Amino acid sequence: MSNSIEELAGTDFLLVAGSNTTEAHPVISLRMKRAVKNGAKLVVVDPRKIELTKWATRHVQIKVGTDIPFFNAVANVILNEELQDSRFIRDRTEGFEAFARHVQMYTPEYSAEICGITPEEIIETAREFAAAAPKAAICYTLGITEHSCGSHNVQSLGNLGLLCGTLGVPNGGVNPLRGQNNVQGAGDAGCIPTDLPGYQKVERPGIRAMFEKAWDAPLPKRRGITKITAMEQMIKGRVKAVYVMGENTVVSDPHANHAEHALRSVDFLVVQDIFLTETAQLADVVLPAASFAESDGTFGNSERRIQRVRPAVSPPGEARSDVDILLEMFARMGKPQKLKTSKDVFTEMASVSPIYGGLSHERLDREGGIQWPCGDEDDPGTEYLHGDEFESGFPGFFAPVDHIPPAEEPDDEYPWLLTTGRRRSTYHTGTQTGQASGFQLLVPHEMLEINPLDAADMGLMDGDLLDVSSRRGKVTVSARVTERSPRGLVFMSFAFPEITRTNDVTSDAYDFITETPEFKACAVKISKSEYQDEDVRVAQRRIRLAGEVKQPTELMPADGRGDK
Amino acid sequence: MTTVSVNGRAQGTTKWLDLYVNSVAVRCEEGSRVLDAMDEAGFEVPTLCYDERVGAQGTCRMCLVEVEVNGRTEQVASCTAFAEEGMSVATHTEEIKDYRKTLLEMLLSEMSSPNANPYSNKVGPTEFDRAVEEYEARWDAFPRLRVRDKAVHDENPFIQRDYDYCIACYRCTNICNEWEQAAAITVDGRGQESSIFTFFGNELMDSPCTFCGQCINTCPTGALTDRKVVSQEISAEEVDRTQTICPYCGVGCGIELLTHEDEIIGAEPDFTAPSRGSLCVKGQFASWEFVRSEDRLRHPLVKQADGTFRKVTWDEALDLVSSKFKDAIATEGPDSIVCWASARVVTEANYLMQKFARVAIGTNNIDNCSRT
């Protein structure tokens, strides 16, 4: 996030796009609700009637994948009515002229047609956003990024920030809300094929030289391959060995069959995790790791705040912390490290990464979490980015982007659009919430949310078992008839991988720049399942066992789990 | 200068007030409560109906103090009264201490037993217990009132309600309605009969309750407790706490893990973290059971020819991994190996993973699961 979570409570205008905040980031949604209570306007841009719309001043119910025409039209209105922040544009941005020309064709009428809304909704949103600026915050999440045009979606939001000068000010910003607890930290640490720690580019010779000196080792010059490319290369036989730490790829990836196939294709797979996950079951070697509650270190949250994680108990059996395992691996590869503890590792990381420069475990213990960039001991950290200049050091660049429809759209054979997301009481692949007692009662199994009118057309009732299939796979779920879904759009999460691998059906398209998978749109067909009288879990399992997809637990020995 | 607005309150254009608390000079911002000034000066009084996140109600009267301003002396509830220039505050006069003690003894007379409180016994003293101890309030100072019916039939697996301990402070309904804005619970009835109910008297599972646990965590007496925690065989003397971060989403709420003999028994919010004590159902009720799951991996495993796993020593596992990696580097080059880090593990491990890929293997083939 460019700004801070708490700042949201004090803003005058919130634009929330593609974020089911009450479910995916409940505690951030509290700040949004508080802002509304304090008199802020809240505009929710989402195809589904999500819970947050209850607090919204306006719910703009655009069609899936039409974010760009919507935001371009908002820019169009701002420019036509001369509501932009000309000083900000002059002093801090580039590419304005071209952008202004570009959005001319996106009149409210033109975009309203594409988005399936009225021109007034666009015009009002534009006026309110501009009136509140700079105290106008934009928040978005996977509903924006998990599209084949995800990075363009993000740019179209960024354009609005530049246009009205809502960047580099408190209570504003363009704020991605991070999905998993330490996505931020993993990126900060340099787990990116192009970036060394602190987002320093590996292909820049000066940077590389600095790291070679600090690490006293030669470094590979060429950027590495992303996960998506890596999976293709595995299938082609070019990747021989894979080392996976703490990630249930087989379930979390779109088009799960593809991920499983890729990992089965390599000669040697090592998985380091806390459970024998679907991915670990494919491994040649499984290394038992410590959970967060047994680990010493830090997590970086959505607002770039680095917070201490402390061990409360010892790991079970012979399990060891990820840090210990990796240090041992270094030694066995003939590259022993002087580092011993997590604290030593942090100190080294801070010494090579300027955004962490002023941070240490001691300081975080003393002062609590601190937001990067934090250059030195006296730097209190940064509540909002881009204050006097953009972090990149360059002016903000207006990106003229165009509407690109989702890679797969409904047709005669697959007439429904399926979108996926999160539910509050389940999390990602369910490896952890699946273990918590009582959660089965909250969301007992996967459900397909469908509009009441659509359900009536098909003669469906709440709880009916449905077969949902796409060009790639099939799952069985029970129907949840709800107005949250607009007509023609159905929704599922992916928290019950053992019985419903939602991602067997999702699209295999990727964003062409960031390679983020298009989880948010694919075409499916729906029919009533033949097993109506059965318990849904039994039926789901039956479908799985019927050979649509291999059941990984069949490969499992008793020996791996449950052994104390 | 810019004015940063947090909580709707303007900062940056601050006016300061000077006042005395028990003769200690303090300075606080205009608009501060007397309670804030007392806090600044380091004096504490019980505040049984106050939660800073939803503001003051002034109903429990426990925070009563004596203030003198412009020659006038009066007793005010420090949670509702505002600090004034030149004010002097006395927090612990004999009269006020007696008053607090009497209030506590009256509350005690409504509870059936001095030693059946599930939270006090299993987890540790509640806010109410600490006040009772500090003011030496006695259970038998007043005749026992008719004890409220404590049987609450609500089958939900998360929240236990023991109305016997309810002191009608309404913190729970306020936090639910004002902060979480779930509107799941409300106060019903009057006076001694008043109690906390779900709207329309439904069970919680059928109410709009999000099971965020905020009501449990603000409850000062243990009338509302985390059923998962208090149903365990544990004793408060042996409970430890560790401040850490919720393992689920990118909000990164602060939590405290409760442990008992090297085993996790529950989680509570860390009120000192920037999340200000907020949690959601996952942080409150799902952040620890998986840690002690029977299914946790306990040994390194190596797959055998028939597809089953065999338990091995760490030495055997790591030797196998390093020899396979070395072979791959020698025959196919370092770029034939790929390392994936994780958004679920600590940053330090991620740092080591990318360094391992780059230095020990010699490839930039390092990625993590998500780009969001």
Ligand code: SF4
């Ligand atoms: S758990 Fe949360 S939503 Fe449910 S009653 Fe308590 S405060 Fe309200």
Ligand code: SF4
């Ligand atoms: S408690 Fe809920 S909102 Fe807070 S970090 Fe955990 S999952 Fe996210």
Ligand code: FES
């Ligand atoms: S805390 Fe002030 S009256 Fe209850």
